[in-house]
Every structure is written in C-alpha cells, then in structure tokens.
Amino acid sequence: xxxxxxxxxxxxxSVTADGGVPLLDILRNRLGLMGTKFGCGQEQxxxxxxxxxxxxxxxxxxxxxxxxxxxxxxxxxxxxxxRPHPLQQAFLDEQAGQCGYCLSGILISAKALLDHxxxxxxxxxxxxxxxxxxxxxxxxxxxxxxxxxxxxLRGGVAR
Amino acid sequence: xxxxxxxxxxxxxxxxxxxVGFPSPGRVRVSTGRVxxxxxxxTAMLQIAAEELDVAPERIRLETGxxxxxxxxxxxxxxxxxxxxxxxxxxxxxxxxxxFLDHAAASHGYSRAELxxxxxxxxxxxxxxxxxxxxxxxxxxxxxxATGRPPTKRVADYSFVGRNxxxxxxxxxxxxxxxxxxxxxxxxxxxARVVRQPRRGATIAKVDEAALRxxxxxxxxxxRHGNFLAVLSADETIVEAVAAVAPNHVAWDGVDPINxxxxxxxxxxxxxxxxxxxxxxxxxxxxxxxTRYEATYTRMHIAHASxxxxxxxxxxxxxxxxxxxxxxxxxxxxxxxxxxxxxxxxAISVKHVQGPGCYGHNGADDAATDAAVIAFHRSGRPVRVRxxxxxxxxxxxVSPAMVVTAQAAVDASGSPADWTTExxxxxxxxxxxxxxxxxxxxxxxxxxxxxxxxxxxxxxxAGTRNSxxxxxxxxxxxxxxxxxxxxxxxxxxxGLGATLNVFAIESSMDELAGRAxxxxxxxxxxVLSDPRARAVVEHVARISGWRAGLPSGTGRGRGIAFAxxxxxxxxxxxxxxxxxxESVRLTRVWCAADAGLVINPDGAINQLExxxxxxxxxxLKEGVRLDTYGISSRDWESYPVLRFSEVPxxxxxxxxxxxxxxxxxVGEASGGPTVAAIxxxxxxxxxxxxxxxxxxxxxxxxxxxxx
Numbered sequence: 001x002x003x004x005x006x007x008x009x010x011x012x013x014s015v016t017a018d019g020g021v022p023l024l025d026i027l028r029n030r031l032g033l034m035g036t037k038f039g040c041g042q043e044q045x046x047x048x049x050x051x052x053x054x055x056x057x058x059x060x061x062x063x064x065x066x067x068x069x070x071x072x073x074x075x076x077x078x079x080x081x082x083r084p085h086p087l088q089q090a091f092l093d094e095q096a097g098q099c100g101y102c103l104s105g106i107l108i109s110a111k112a113l114l115d116h117x118x119x120x121x122x123x124x125x126x127x128x129x130x131x132x133x134x135x136x137x138x139x140x141x142x143x144x145x146x147x148x149x150x151x152x153l154r155g156g157v158a159r
Numbered sequence: 160x161x162x163x164x165x166x167x168x169x170x171x172x173x174x175x176x177x178x179v180g181f182p183s184p185g186r187v188r189v190s191t192g193r194v195x196x197x198x199x200x201x202t203a204m205l206q207i208a209a210e211e212l213d214v215a216p217e218r219i220r221l222e223t224g225x226x227x228x229x230x231x232x233x234x235x236x237x238x239x240x241x242x243x244x245x246x247x248x249x250x251x252x253x254x255x256x257x258x259f260l261d262h263a264a265a266s267h268g269y270s271r272a273e274l275x276x277x278x279x280x281x282x283x284x285x286x287x288x289x290x291x292x293x294x295x296x297x298x299x300x301x302x303x304x305a306t307g308r309p310p311t312k313r314v315a316d317y318s319f320v321g322r323n324x325x326x327x328x329x330x331x332x333x334x335x336x337x338x339x340x341x342x343x344x345x346x347x348x349x350x351a352r353v354v355r356q357p358r359r360g361a362t363i364a365k366v367d368e369a370a371l372r373x374x375x376x377x378x379x380x381x382x383r384h385g386n387f388l389a390v391l392s393a394d395e396t397i398v399e400a401v402a403a404v405a406p407n408h409v410a411w412d413g414v415d416p417i418n419x420x421x422x423x424x425x426x427x428x429x430x431x432x433x434x435x436x437x438x439x440x441x442x443x444x445x446x447x448x449x450t451r452y453e454a455t456y457t458r459m460h461i462a463h464a465s466x467x468x469x470x471x472x473x474x475x476x477x478x479x480x481x482x483x484x485x486x487x488x489x490x491x492x493x494x495x496x497x498x499x500x501x502x503x504x505x506a507i508s509v510k511h512v513q514g515p516g517c518y519g520h521n522g523a524d525d526a527a528t529d530a531a532v533i534a535f536h537r538s539g540r541p542v543r544v545r546x547x548x549x550x551x552x553x554x555x556x557v558s559p560a561m562v563v564t565a566q567a568a569v570d571a572s573g574s575p576a577d578w579t580t581e582x583x584x585x586x587x588x589x590x591x592x593x594x595x596x597x598x599x600x601x602x603x604x605x606x607x608x609x610x611x612x613x614x615x616x617x618x619x620x621a622g623t624r625n626s627x628x629x630x631x632x633x634x635x636x637x638x639x640x641x642x643x644x645x646x647x648x649x650x651x652x653x654g655l656g657a658t659l660n661v662f663a664i665e666s667s668m669d670e671l672a673g674r675a676x677x678x679x680x681x682x683x684x685x686v687l688s689d690p691r692a693r694a695v696v697e698h699v700a701r702i703s704g705w706r707a708g709l710p711s712g713t714g715r716g717r718g719i720a721f722a723x724x725x726x727x728x729x730x731x732x733x734x735x736x737x738x739x740x741e742s743v744r745l746t747r748v749w750c751a752a753d754a755g756l757v758i759n760p761d762g763a764i765n766q767l768e769x770x771x772x773x774x775x776x777x778x779l780k781e782g783v784r785l786d787t788y789g790i791s792s793r794d795w796e797s798y799p800v801l802r803f804s805e806v807p808x809x810x811x812x813x814x815x816x817x818x819x820x821x822x823x824x825v826g827e828a829s830g831g832p833t834v835a836a837i838x839x840x841x842x843x844x845x846x847x848x849x850x851x852x853x854x855x856x857x858x859x860x861x862x863x864x865x866x
Binding site for chain 1: 196197198199325326328329330332333334335336337338339341342344376394395396399464465466467468513514515516517518545547548761765766768769770771772773776794795796800801802803804806808809
C-alpha cells in the first residue's frame with residue numbers, strides 16, 4: 001500500500017491505508033480527530049461533514065483514494081477554546097445545542113456558507129444546513145448562532 | 160415530634176456521603192444518579208449543589224450515573240430529574256452545609272445563627288473564621304443518614320439557581336473534543352458488530368464463515384453463542400464492511416413474518432387486550448339534555464431515531480465486568496446484565512458516558528449488552544460495539560402505534576358534561592428489567608421469558624398518560640385496552656401515550672368549540688379552573704396575538720392546545736401557525752409554560768423548544784414503516800424528520816419561573832400540546848380535520864378531497 005498524502009487542518013499528513021477506507025475512519029481512527037462524527041454512514045445526516053478544499057462534504061462516503069492531495073478542515077481546525085472561531089463563539093453565546101452530537105457537522109456546513117456569504121438570510125442559512133440532521137430540536141438556536149457569527153465576521157472580529 | 164418526609168430518592172440513598180464529599184482542598188465532589196442525555200441536567204444539578212453548599216460551581220466535580228460512585232436513582236426519564244432527583248440533591252447539600260456550620264459553632268464557640276458559608280469558607284457575621292469545608296472535613300462525618308431537618312435556602316436568597324447558566328458540556332462539543340461514548344478509545348480495544356437475529360425466536364440455520372472472512376479486508380474473529388453472532392476486528396472499517404454484507408451470508412429459521420398493514424394503527428382495534436376503566440363506570444344512556452360527540456385519532460409507531468446509532472463498551476477481566484453505556488439507567492442495566500450473564504451484580508460496574516440525545520428507551524441498553532456479552536467471552540479484551548444506522552432504525556424499541564377515541568356528552572352550553580378517553584395501545588414501558596427485553600439476551604442460549612406486557616400505575620400512566628383532560632367536566636373516565644402482542648418491540652419514547660392522548664383531547668376540544676360557535680381559547684378557559692393552567696393559556700394567547708373569529712379554510716390557520724404533562728408536571732400551552740396548500744408548512748410556534756421554580760431558565764426554554772421541534776416532526780413527518788420482516792424504514796429517507804428549512808420561528812416564555820414553588824418536570828411538556836396545536840391549526844387552515852398522524856401531504860390531499 002502506498003501512503004496517501006493530504007492536508008488536515010493545515011498539517012500535511014501521510015496515511016498508509018486501503019484507498020477504500022472512508023475519510024471519516026481515517027480522521028477518527030487513524031488521526032485521532034474525534035470531532036467529526038459517525039451518524040449514518042449513508043451520507044444522509046451530515047454528522048461527518050468536513051470541508052474538502054473548502055467544500056462541505058460528507059466524509060463517511062469519501063474513500064481515502066478520492067481525497068489524496070486535498071486540504072481537509074474538520075471542526076478541530078476551526079478554532080480552540082483560547083481562539084474560538086466566531087461560529088464556535090456564537091454557538092456558545094446562543095447555547096445552540098442540546099446533546100451536541102450534530103454540532104461539529106453543522107459548524108462545518110455553516111463555515112462553508114459564511115466563507116462565501118457573510119450576510120446570509122435566515123432561509124439561506126437553513127438551506128445550507130438542510131443536509132444536517134439535529135434531533136434534539138436546537139434548530140432555532142443554531143440558526144440564531146449562525147446569524148450571530150455572520151454579524152461577528154462582518155464586524156471584523158478576529159479569528 | 161418532627162415527622163419530616165424525605166424525598167423518595169433521599170430515602171433510597173440516605174447516606175450524605177453518597178451525594179457530597181470534599182476530596183481535596185478547594186474541591187467538592189457532588190454525585191447524582193441522573194445522567195446527561197442532551198437535556199442539560201448536569202448544568203442544573205451543578206447550580207443546585209453550588210447554591211445549597213454555597214460554593215462556586217467551578218469547585219464542583221460532578222459524578223454522574225456510575226454504579227461505583229453515584230446514588231441509585233433508577234432511570235433518567237419521565238421529566239423527573241429536577242422534580243425528584245434535584246430535590247433530593249438540594250436537601251442533601253443543605254444538610255451537609257448545616258452539619259459543617261453546626262460543627263463550627265459547637266467547636267469554635269460561634270453563635271450558630273451568625274454563621275454562613277461563602278464559597279466554601281465559614282464566615283461569622285460576614286468575616287472569615289479561618290475555617291472552611293476542607294479544614295473541617297475530618298471532623299464532620301458525612302457517613303450518616305440524611306434527616307431532612309435543616310432548611311434549604313429561600314428562593315429570595317438564591318444566587319445560582321434561577322439564573323441562566325451555560326451548559327457545562329457544550330464547549331467540548333463545539334470544539335470537537337472527545338465528549339461521547341463513541342469517541343472513547345481504550346487500549347487494546349476491539350471493534351465488534353452484531354449480526355442481528357431478525358426476529359425474536361429466530362435461530363441460525365447456517366453461517367457462511369468463509370464468505371464473511373472473504374468480505375473482510377483483514378483478519379476477523381467470529382463469535383457465536385446460541386443465536387448471538389458477532390464479528391470482531393481491531394480495525395473498525397473492516398467490521399463495518401463485513402456487517403453490511405453479513406445478512407447475506409447467514410441463514411435463519413423461524414423468522415415469524417409480520418403483517419405490514421400493522422404500520423397503521425387501526426389493526427389494534429381487532430386485537431385481544433387487557434382492559435380496564437379508570438373513573439366512573441360508563442353509562443349506556445347519555446345524560447339527559449346532552450348530545451353525543453365521538454372522534455377517533457391514530458398514530459403510527461414512532462422511532463427515537465437518535466442522531467447517532469447506539470454504542471457500548473465493555474471489558475471483562477479478573478472476574479469483573481466493566482461496562483460503559485449511554486443508557487438512561489446504569490443500575491437497572493447492571494442488574495439486567497447480571498441476570499443475562501449469570502454474574503453477581505457486585506461483579507459488574509456500569510458507567511454512563513454521554514451519547515446522542517436519547518428521548519427514551521432506544522438501543523443504548525442493547526448495544527451495551529452486546530459489548531458485555533462479547534467481552535464476557537473474550538476475557539481481557541476491551542470490546543466496542545457501535546450499532547449501524549440500519550440497526551438502530553431496525554432494532555431499537557419504538558413507541559407503539561395507538562388509537563384513541565374521545566367521546567363526550569355535550570350539554571346545552573356546548574361543553575362536555577361527561578367525557579371518555581378510550582385508548583388502544585401496545586406497551587409503552589419495556590425497559591430492561593430482570594434480563595428481559597435485551598436483544599442479545601434473547602439470542603443467547605436459554606433466553607429469558609418474553610417480558611409481560613404491563614401498563615404503569617395511573618397517574619401518571621404510560622399509554623394512559625394525559626388521557627384525563629384537566630378541564631372541569633363533571634364526569635371523566637379512561638378506558639384502556641393494552642394490546643400484548645405488537646409486530647415490533649415497543650417501549651418508552653418522550654411523552655409516551657401523552658402525545659396522542661393530548662392530540663385527541665385537544666383536537667376534540669377544538670372541534671367542540673367550533674360546533675358551539677365559540678373561540679377555542681375562550682371555550683377552554685370556560686371549563687378550566689386551575690389557575691396555573693389558565694395562566695399559561697392566557698399567556699400564550701397574549702404573546703401570539705391570538706384573535707377570535709378568524710375565518711377558516713383560507714389555507715392559513717392558527718391552533719391552540721394545552722396540557723399539563725402527566726397532569727402533575729409542567730403546564731404548557733402552545734399556539735401554532737401554519738400555511739397549507741398541498742402540504743403543511745409550519746411557520747410559527749409560541750409556547751407559554753409553568754414549570755414551577757426553574758433552576759436554569761435558558762435550559763428549560765431549550766428543552767421546551769426542543770419538544771416543540773420534536774413534536775412538529777412527529778406531527779408532520781414521522782411514522783415507522785413495516786414490511787414482512789419488521790421495520791423497513793431504516794434510513795433518514797424512509798424515516799424523514801424535520802429539517803432546518805422546515806423549522807418554524809419559535810417563541811417560548813416561562814410563567815413565574817422564580818416563584819417559590821416546587822420544580823415541575825419540563826422535558827416532555829411541550830410535545831403533546833405542539834402536535835395538537837398543529838393539528839388544530841391545520842384544521843383551521845383547511846376547514847377540515849385530519850385525525851391520523853403524521854399530517855402528510857397525502858393525508859392533506861385526502862382531507863381536501865373529502866371536504
């Protein structure tokens with residue numbers, strides 16, 4: 001098996017694994033990045049959402065061979081408690097979550113939206129999150145949090 | 160003579176050191192048997208403990224749901240954590256604080272009345288004494304039973320309780336830190352997947368082990384005990400792939416087919432049942448001067464459909480079994496495991512680790528049992544079982560399908576003088592007790608007997624929950640038909656029978672208001688004397704800008720509904736606004752709730768909001784599909800739930816959250832009223848009523864054709 005090289009949260013990593021292994025399993029079980037979650041394994045719930053070269057993609061259905069050479073961003077790559085991404089800060093400010101299992105995927109989908117649109121309407125935010133399932137019913141808070149993050153970003157709040 | 164009644168959970172766990180300890184300088188241990196299932200209970204418990212102990216919350220380490228460390232509080236269920244568990248914790252903490260002050264007064268010559276605690280330090284008339292919990296800990300014996308005598312704080316003196324506190328568990332989740340049982344890694348861990356027995360009683364005819372090994376891109380182990388079959392590998396990707404194809408390589412005998420028509424509830428009406436009547440006997444003749452009203456409502460089976468499939472870890476070593484689970488009840492699971500594996504409960508420890516939002520008895524106990532069974536036969540190896548999505552949908556216990564009729568004798572004023580709620584339902588409670596109702600136990604040799612179908616005592620009831628209207632009707636009765644045999648395994652889901660019972664009662668009240676030519680809000684208030692009930696109805700009418708007499712059948716509609724959960728927990732009134740063309744679009748929801756004293760207002764509002772969205776999803780989308788082999792809705796396409804674009808704007812307000820009144824459980828309070836308010840709004844929009852849930856496009860179209 002040839003090693004596969006990819007960039008994860010800004011660091012180049014080399015992974016030796018079967019090319020058919022889902023990116024999600026690589027992230028969680030090889031790289032120890034537990035932020036990205038398994039939800040369905042069928043690309044239907046968005047718990048495993050990551051950015052691949054800036055696009056939101058479900059990592060459970062992305063074989064390693066198809067992401068060679070790409071740049072991956074996971075929730076761990078957004079920010080840290082010391083330097084939170086505005087989205088992370090906004091989710092805490094709005095207390096946008098209940099069980100929280102869906103949040104890492106939702107943060108990634110929201111990041112993909114705000115990277116292209118700093119003034120999304122409520123409907124545009126909802127549409128951007130439609131691939132993400134939340135079962136606890138935190139939707140309204142999550143929508144508010146993304147709006148708040150957009151305001152923070154428009155105001156030039158530092159990352 | 161002081162005859163204090165301790166809260167039941169303090170009677171069951173009377174030793175104060177079961178609840179509180181001071182393990183090292185500046186640190187406090189607080190133990191709760193309650194577990195975090197997405198509802199924010201840990202944050203509220205922390206507030207309660209910080210308040211009554213007078214310490215900063217940051218000093219407290221909360222131990223939770225651990226058979227080695229925490230009180231046995233049974234299940235975290237039924238919206239009872241704060242109402243019962245919180246009350247016990249509050250009283251235990253108050254008594255601990257009092258014991259320390261008693262000691263400081265007696266040993267150091269202070270007037271007891273002039274002592275207080277400030278962030279763990281004993282103060283005298285506001286000045287430091289040099290003593291604190293930690294310096295006195297060696298002199299105050301907490302290995303004693305609670306008396307319940309020391310008073311708890313007055314609400315007016317609260318500084319933590321009643322304030323919005325941020326969730327203690329949220330930051331880790333927002334930053335992607337390991338926070339869930341799914342994220343646990345134990346040295347030497349092996350991943351396992353179970354090849355599920357398709358139906359109870361099915362037996363393995365043949366396992367094509369060669370084909371299973373061929374499907375694996377690496378070495379696997381195959382474990383079989385009776386009809387329990389699992390594949391193991393150190394590599395999760397390998398077992399996941401094998402599990403996906405395994406059903407093709409295992410043949411079963413004795414797979415009893417089911418009737419797919421049982422996915423709709425009306426088949427229940429023809430089933431043998433255990434019947435009982437609660438309330439006055441039914442009269443054959445309606446009271447004189449009344450007219451008869453009757454309407455029938457149904458609901459399909461509903462899945463918990465947690466966002467993640469269940470997960471369990473176990474390690475059996477040196478005769479001791481350790482289990483990690485997101486079960487709602489670590490002690491009951493321990494006892495069920497003991498019977499399943501024929502082990503002494505003392506040889507088993509069960510620890511709660513957070514999982515996805517749970518909403519009731521889902522696959523958590525089963526996944527833990529899977530791991531325990533495999534670990535028990537693979538001594539020394541930590542075993543992790545993570546169910547597959549299809550497995551969670553296909554094999555978790557679901558909430559039973561139900562039929563409810565509302566029957567009323569309506570007097571000249573248009574109000575019911577005599578009311579009957581008649582219920583046909585499978586069991587709503589079948590949590591793992593005594594080894595029964597655990598999937599793995601059923602597959603092992605010598606399976607336990609099929610657990611006896613039972614209905615909980617009323618009140619609060621299970622299928623009968625909320626079937627008695629809170630309205631002032633002069634005669635009210637419940638007729639309950641418990642159906643023992645259901646096509647699929649059923650158990651507790653948020654609200655239990657309350658969801659359909661409230662839908663039936665509140666839909667009927669709406670219809671009766673219409674027949675009487677009265678506004679639905681005024682009609683309800685005319686027969687609702689409980690002042691707290693009136694207050695939430697009036698409050699939600701006010702904040703929603705409710706207007707009487709808006710025309711129906713315009714395609715836009717508003718509906719109101721009300722219930723007090725279990726008739727003994729929080730009150731909630733909901734107004735829903737919809738736009739209906741061919742399908743229902745839910746645009747706005749308002750809710751007013753009275754939960755007594757509220758520990759964490761934002762946490763309570765979060766729960767009520769969650770119940771509203773969950774209820775909206777039940778009302779508009781959810782229903783388990785069946786085929787000959789069981790549950791066929793095994794993914795998010797065949798079991799659709801509410802998505803972000805379908806979510807309404809939601810406003811929730813608490814009524815008198817700081818009043819000095821007992822806490823009332825809030826987690827399940829808004830679901831039933833939301834479903835009913837949506838039903839009433841749809842009826843208002845269409846000018847025709849839908850009585851079968853969910854209110855799908857097909858049913859809307861059918862109702863329009865009928866109308």
